[in-house]
Amino acid sequence: MRIGTFHLVGAPNMDPAERRINDTIEQMVLADELGLDYVWVAEHHFSNYGYSTNPLLLIAKASALAKRIRFGQAIIVTPLWQPLRLAEDIAVTDILTGGRLDLGVGRGYQPMEFAGFDLNIDESRDVFNEQMELMTLAWSRDDFTFEGQHFRVPHPITVLPRPVQTPHPPIWMAAQSATSVDWAARQGYSLLLSGSTTSQDQIAEWVDRYRGAWQAAGHADREPRISIQRFVHVTETEAEAREAVWQTRWQRRTADSLRQGISQIVAGQNHTVPPAEEPTEEAWWDRLVYGTPDRCIAEMHRTAAMGATDFIGWFDVGGLPIDDVRRSMRMFAREVMPAVAGVTSSRMPAHR
Secondary structure: OEEEEEEOOOOOOOOOHHHHHHHHHHHHHHHHHOOOOEEEEOOOOOOOOOOOOOHHHHHHHHHOOOOOOEEEEOOEEHHHOOHHHHHHHHHHHHHHOOOOEOEEEEOOOOHHHHHHOOOOHHHHHHHHHHHHHHHHHHHHOOOEEEEOOOOEEEEEEOOOOOOOOOOOOOEEEEOOOHHHHHHHHHHOOEEEEEOOOOOHHHHHHHHHHHHHHHHHOOOOOOOOOEEEEEEEEEOOOHHHHHHOHHHHHHHHHHHHHHHHOOOEEEOOEEEOOOOOOOOOHHHHHOOOEEEOHHHHHHHHHHHHHHOOOEEEEEOOOOOOOHHHHHHHHHHHHHHHHHHHOOOOOOOOOOOO
């Protein structure tokens, strides 16, 4: 199982963006030093839910300091971008990272962000599909044209530079519906799933669905990759971890409010309330890789049993003190990672 960290740069207390971004870069370098495989960076706009407005910029900066680890986005919200400009920026970032870039894409889910850019979120699926087709052309074809519903290239152009990786970086797609799971499999894209928004039973069902659609699409030349993201906080005692759970609740409640378009945002600060229905304390605890090393090891094995070939650990969540984040990352690398180094997904066939 390949293991990565996740960075959204949230700031519940409206901490200065300069400090939060610099803390994030330091964590990326630490992940590299600790031997993790990936750094994943989100994209969000217009609120303290996340200061990471352009994951490619953070990745370009971090890659100059973290020389070994690979980088990806979880995710770039592609409907917020002009696709040819995005194709160029991805190619340049691939060059700057020395070919250590994976591309994580998705449609987005926050109406507020689309409204801020004067875009229609109801068109996001069609826009997204068209963008992926156009960017793939841009990375592989000279003097191409394109005629779509949302984008046109009426005169032949060639997009330069090209990515280091041929024909483009590996593509991952975030999915929160069966429709997206099926589409990702048909396209041959790797899959990004959230272990906080989705129950473990639902994830296992989607993994099986994705695997079946992957095989039906004829991608027999390679095994599919599936990454599951979960909140992580490794501590000496369970009590210490439970005291930190409120940060995950803030992060989840804020995301849910933004998804539903009901969050009250004043001067960029989200004011959220618990939804009418949310998991109980114990049901929520069951979704977290929180607690002692032994419990976190057991949860990592459960993640593999859900079908994960890759794991994304959200360590820096909801304003958790930075020293606690660093301590948790070090304990995870020292005590958890060695115990799961040889773990493979129990829902996937062995790589041939």
